[in-house]
Amino acid sequence: MEDCVEVYWQKHLGKCRAALEANNFDVYFATDTSDAGRIIYEEIVPMLSPKTASWGDSMTLQATGAIEQLRNDPEIEFIETFEAGVPRPEIIERRRQALLVDLFLTGTNALTERGQLVNLDMIGNRVGGILFGPKHTVVTIGRNKIVPDLEAAMQRVRNVAAPMNGIKHPRFKTPCQKTGYCHDCKSPDRICNAWTIMEKCFPPKRIKVVLINQDFGL
Template identity: 55%
Template sequence: MEVWHEHFWQLRLEHCREALTRNNFRVVIANSCSEARAIFNETILPTLSVQTVSWADSMSLEATGILTDAKNLPGVTVIETFAEGVPREELLERRRQALLVDLFLTGSNGVTEAGQLVNLDMVGNRVGAITFGPRAVVLVIGRNKVVADVDEARRRIKRIAAPLNALRHDGWKMPCRKTSFCHDCRSPDRICNTWTITEKSYPKGRISIILVNEDLGL
C-alpha cells in the first residue's frame, strides 16, 4: 500500500474513532486483521466477565480470527447458532438464547463519520443483540464500512451489501440474486427486514468497536 493511501485511511479512521467515542462507544483502531485479533484477546477480553458467548454472521469476524478464538474460550459456554444439520427451528431458539449471553460478537453494515452504526437484518437477532440483551457487544468493522452519513449507509447497504449477501447463500430466491439490484421484493427469503440506527452505546462502553484499516466483509 502506498504511504499516502495508508495515511488517508489512518486519518479517516481516527476521525471516525473520535466520533464514536463521543457517542459512548469503546473504540480501538487496528492496522490489520492480526492486530485486531490481538486487541480483542489482550485488550478487550480481559476487561469482561464472560461465561457465555455467541455471535451473528460476520465475514469480518472470520477474517480476523476472532470468531475462532471466541469459540475456544476456556470454561465458556458457546451458543452456536449456525451449526450445520440442525433444524431451523432449533437455530432460531438458540438465537433467542444468544440475546442473553455475556458477550456477543458481530460486524456492522455501516458506520457514519458522525459515529452512528447503521444495520439491516433479516431475522433481527443481530440488530436485537446490538440494541439490548448481551452484557457486552464487540463489533469488528473494516474501513470499507465507513460512510458520510445515514443516507449513504442505507444506499450502500441496499445497493452493495444486501445483494452481495444474498448471493452468498445458495438456495435463497430473491430477485437481487439474478440482477444484483434491490427490487424491494416480497420474497419469503428477503433479507432486508429490520433497520437499526445506533446513535450511542448505552450503557456507556457496552459496545466495543475494533476499526480495522483493511477492507473487510461486504
C-alpha cells in the same frame, strides 16, 4: 513521502474514532484482521471475563479468528448459532439464547463519519445483539464500511451489502442475486426486514468497536 492511501484512511478512521467515542462507544484501532483478533481475545475478553458468548453473522469477525478462539476456550460457554445440520427451530432457539450472553460479537453494514452504526437484518438476531440483551457487544468494522452520512449508509446497505449477502446465501431466492441491486422485493426469502440506526451507546462503553484499517467484509 507517506503513502497517500494510508494518510487518507488514517484521517477517515481518526474522524470515525472521535465520533464514536463522542457517542459513548469504546473504540479500539486494529491494523488488520489479525490484529483485531488479538485485541478481542487478548485485551477485551480478559477485561470482561465472560462466562458465555455468541455471535451474529459477520465475515469481518470470522476473519479475525476470535470466534474460533472463543469456541475453544474452556472457560467460556459458546452458543453455536450457525451449526450445520441442526434443525432450523433449534437454531432459532439458540439465537434467542444468544441475546442473553455476557459477550456478543458481530459486524455492521455501515458506519457513518458521525459515529452511527447502520444495519439491515433478516430476522433481527444480529441487530438485536447490538441494541440490547448481551452484557457486552463487540462490533468489528472494516474501513470499507465507512460512509459520510445516513443517506450514503442506506445506499451502501441496499446496493452493496444486501445484494452481496443474497449472493452469499444462494438458498434464499431473491432478485438481487441476479442483478446485484436492491428491488425492495416481496420475495418470501427477503433478507432485508429490520433497519436499525445506533446513534449512541447506552450504557456508555457497553459496545466495543474495533476499527480495522483494512477492507474486509460485505
